[in-house]
Amino acid sequence: MARRLKRPSSDFLLLFLCVFEASIFGLLAFRQGLSYFPLFLAALMPCLLVFQALGLRRLFPHMDMQLLVIGNFLCALGLALLCRLRPDKAPRQFLFYLVGIAGMLGIALFVTKVRNKRPFVLPVMLLAVGSLGLTLLIGESTFGAKNWIDFGLFTLQPSEFVKLALVFVMALYLSERRDLRGNLPALLFAACCLCLIVLERDLGAVLICFLTCVCLYYAATGSLGLCGLALCGAALGALLMYALFDHVQLRVAMWRNPWVSPTEGGYQIIQALVAIGSGGMFGLGLGLGSPTIIPVNDTDFIFAALCEEMGLFCGLLVLAVYVLLFLRAGLLALRSRSAFDSLLCVGVLSSLAVQTFLIVGGVIKMIPLTGVTLPFISYGGSSMVSSMLMLGVLEGVAVNAGKREEDAWLRAQGGEAEEEAE
Amino acid sequence: MNASLYELLALAMRYWFAALLALIVFLLTQSFVREWRIEKAVQRRIADTAATLGLRVLSSEDRRVQRGLLLPLDGDSLLGSGGGCDLRLRTRALRRRHLVLRVEKDRVYLYPEGGALVTADGQRVRRGDTLLPGQNMQAGGLVFRLERLQGEEAEAWLDD
Numbered sequence: 001m002a003r004r005l006k007r008p009s010s011d012f013l014l015l016f017l018c019v020f021e022a023s024i025f026g027l028l029a030f031r032q033g034l035s036y037f038p039l040f041l042a043a044l045m046p047c048l049l050v051f052q053a054l055g056l057r058r059l060f061p062h063m064d065m066q067l068l069v070i071g072n073f074l075c076a077l078g079l080a081l082l083c084r085l086r087p088d089k090a091p092r093q094f095l096f097y098l099v100g101i102a103g104m105l106g107i108a109l110f111v112t113k114v115r116n117k118r119p120f121v122l123p124v125m126l127l128a129v130g131s132l133g134l135t136l137l138i139g140e141s142t143f144g145a146k147n148w149i150d151f152g153l154f155t156l157q158p159s160e161f162v163k164l165a166l167v168f169v170m171a172l173y174l175s176e177r178r179d180l181r182g183n184l185p186a187l188l189f190a191a192c193c194l195c196l197i198v199l200e201r202d203l204g205a206v207l208i209c210f211l212t213c214v215c216l217y218y219a220a221t222g223s224l225g226l227c228g229l230a231l232c233g234a235a236l237g238a239l240l241m242y243a244l245f246d247h248v249q250l251r252v253a254m255w256r257n258p259w260v261s262p263t264e265g266g267y268q269i270i271q272a273l274v275a276i277g278s279g280g281m282f283g284l285g286l287g288l289g290s291p292t293i294i295p296v297n298d299t300d301f302i303f304a305a306l307c308e309e310m311g312l313f314c315g316l317l318v319l320a321v322y323v324l325l326f327l328r329a330g331l332l333a334l335r336s337r338s339a340f341d342s343l344l345c346v347g348v349l350s351s352l353a354v355q356t357f358l359i360v361g362g363v364i365k366m367i368p369l370t371g372v373t374l375p376f377i378s379y380g381g382s383s384m385v386s387s388m389l390m391l392g393v394l395e396g397v398a399v400n401a402g403k404r405e406e407d408a409w410l411r412a413q414g415g416e417a418e419e420e421a422e
Numbered sequence: 423m424n425a426s427l428y429e430l431l432a433l434a435m436r437y438w439f440a441a442l443l444a445l446i447v448f449l450l451t452q453s454f455v456r457e458w459r460i461e462k463a464v465q466r467r468i469a470d471t472a473a474t475l476g477l478r479v480l481s482s483e484d485r486r487v488q489r490g491l492l493l494p495l496d497g498d499s500l501l502g503s504g505g506g507c508d509l510r511l512r513t514r515a516l517r518r519r520h521l522v523l524r525v526e527k528d529r530v531y532l533y534p535e536g537g538a539l540v541t542a543d544g545q546r547v548r549r550g551d552t553l554l555p556g557q558n559m560q561a562g563g564l565v566f567r568l569e570r571l572q573g574e575e576a577e578a579w580l581d582d
Contacts, residue, residue: 013449020442027435030428066453073446115500116519176510282440285432310439317443324450331454335461337496338508407497407525409464 010065014053017073018046024080024286031084031287037091038083045076052101056395060108062402063395064332070325071391074376075100075384077318078302082379084287085305086298089379096381100388107389111344111396121172125189128165131158132196139200145371147202157382159205162193164389166209167216167347174220175339183217203241203248204370208354210234215350219333220343255368268295272304272363276312283311298379300371303363318377319360326353329394335401345397348390474571475525475555477501477509483563484513494571495525501561502535515563529554530568538562 025042029035049072056063075097082090114120131149135158139146149156166189173186180187190213197206210230218227242248250265258266258273271294278284291297291305298305307315326349333345352375359378362369373383375390479491493501499508504518521540522533530553534540540547541560553559559566 010453013446013453016442016446016449020439020446023435023442024439027432030431066450066457069446070450116504118504282436285429285436286439288429288432311436313440314443317440317447320447321450324447324454327454331458331461404497405464 010053010069013066013069014049017069017076018049020073021045021049021076024076025083027286028080028083035083035087037087038080041079041083041094045079048072048101056105059105060112060395060399062399062406063108064328064398064402067325067328067391067394067398070321070328071104071376071388073321074318075388077306078374078377078379078384080286081302081306081377082298084309085291085302086379089298092381093379093384096384097388099381100385103385104388104392104395107392108396108399111341111393112399117168117172117340121169124165124168128158128162129189129192129196131156132162132193132200134158136196136199145200145202147197147200147205154381157380159197159200159202159209160380160382160386161389162197163205163209163212163351164348164386164393166190166193166213167344167351167393170213170216171340171343171347174216175343180226198241201245201247202371203245204358204372207358207370208351208372211354212347212350216343216347219346220339251368251370255365258365268301269363269365269369271295272301273365275304275308276315276364279308279311279315281311281313283307283309283314285309299373300359300369300378301363302378303360303374306377319356322352322356322375332394332397332401335405336397337404338400341397341400344393348393352387352390475528475530476569476571477523477559477566478569480558480565480567482513482515482565484515487511487513487515487564492569492571493566495523495530497525499523499525500535511564513564516561521561523553528570532559 022042022045025038025045029039029042031038052068052072053065056068057065079090079093079097082093110117135147135149138149140148140150140155142148147157147159149158169189170183170186173183177183190209194206194209194213197209214227214230214234217223217230242252253260254265254269258269260266262270275289275291275294278289283289286309289305289308291308294301294304303315303318306318329345329349329352333342333349336342336345355372355375358367358370359372359374361367362371373380375387376384475495477493477495479487479489479493481489493499493509495509500519500522501507501509501511501516502518502520503511503513503516507519509523517535517538519535520538521535524531524533532540532542532547532551532553533549534547539562542551542553543557543559547553547559553568555568555570557568559568
């Protein structure tokens with residue numbers, strides 16, 4: 001009798017993550033008297049995790065459990081840090097997390113069930129360009145970049161979703177045609193989005209989108225020449241932006257020597273470095289450090305706050321989790337039988353990897369700060385939802401790949417498949 | 423809970439969180455390594471034991487489609503000339519979405535799309551009809567033969 005393909009079980013992983021969530025939120029509930037919201041999360045987060053694992057497994061039998069665990073772990077850690085740093089923002093971030101789960105489910109359904117994705121290309125392109133154009137017209141500026149639209153009840157950062165739109169459009173075109181002429185619409189769309197984001201002065205998002213496009217193009221065509229040319233052009237563009245924008249010059253100067261202006265321009269990076277150093281290997285203890293001194297500790301510098309209170313060891317483990325996420329996305333790209341699915345994985349992987357590198361590198365002063373968020377962890381509705389959407393894309397591809405592998409495996413085995421008790 | 427008690431608890435739980443995180447990372451790494459090995463074993467097994475099926479083009483009204491072209495079949499495959507097709511042939515001899523082929527147990531089930539004309543060994547095909555290895559099929563202006571692929575042909579496709 002043919003046996004179904006058996007993947008490694010994730011039960012222990014789910015159990016340990018539930019224990020982690022319950023203990024970290026449970027501890028935070030008693031930080032300042034009794035706080036009900038962390039206590040509520042200590043009970044609800046493990047239930048949500050189990051619900052996702054059991055419920056989604058029924059809907060998508062071949063979903064990648066480990067990816068789900070990684071995404072939920074990072075979101076839970078981010079929520080916990082927010083309960084510590086900005087308890088007033090934590091409920092809002094939890095709502096965005098719930099929206100993110102729904103979005104993840106929706107996009108996984110789209111990737112698995114919708115056969116012909118071509119009709120969606122034009123609306124996605126128009127929506128992306130339209131939202132960026134709207135941001136330029138009515139958007140609000142924060143820290144030198146005009147990249148927010150305030151809708152009253154919530155604010156939206158369109159560039160977060162444009163990353164995913166770029167991945168979708170480029171993956172679709174590149175999976176069908178490998179020549180430059182055939183991909184002209186996608187490349188023009190990418191160029192248009194990049195120009196609009198440059199006009200918004202959101203240079204972090206420009207870097208992420210540009211490098212994602214280059215990675216996608218190289219993965220699809222293997223064309224070193226064109227990609228090399230694009231990177232040279234980008235280097236020239238970076239020099240031009242350095243010459244034109246004051247805040248770029250400031251950031252480079254502070255990266256080179258923040259001690260030149262320790263109370264003004266260099267204050268943020270100095271505080272972050274001192275926080276990371278103060279934490280030592282195991283941290284000062286959750287709620288016992290002073291991460292609130294660091295400006296924007298809930299978004300750009302949340303990694304520094306994590307290292308201060310939970311230690312460098314935990315910080316490195318969190319980075320290891322990100323690396324495992326990227327490795328799994330890479331493995332999915334290799335497993336996929338469809339070029340479109342593979343390129344989706346490459347696009348998501350590049351986008352998340354570049355974003356993580358930019359923010360962590362900026363916080364530890366390896367590279368100049370770019371003001372992007374740490375995926376899944378940083379406070380921000382747009383960031384949370386777009387990260388969960390990317391996770392949904394990976395899950396959708398995992399389901400497609402798993403289904404095809406199962407069919408091929410059963411054909412190789414021959415005969416009827418045996419129902420396997422879980 | 424008073425402040426000093428919380429302080430003691432938070433200091434103690436630093437090591438608890440570090441241990442839990444280390445365990446989670448260890449399990450994720452172990453799982454990744456196992457998946458990688460399973461993946462290699464699956465691909466090897468499929469290549470060694472499976473007789474993959476493929477459609478070979480016997481003749482075509484359109485010169486752009488080469489005779490002898492081999493289209494490997496895997497699971498559900500949509501054959502047509504439009505974008506989004508798993509087996510895409512850029513020819514007017516086929517409709518944009520012509521036919522879905524489902525491989526199951528060493529035979530192919532045929533599902534013509536939207537009234538497309540498909541015949542198997544001269545007989546008009548209805549939805550769910552089967553095509554066996556060695557049989558000929560005509561879809562639009564193209565004639566195919568269903569073949570078993572083995573050895574290098576199957577392995578080359580699986581490694582692609």
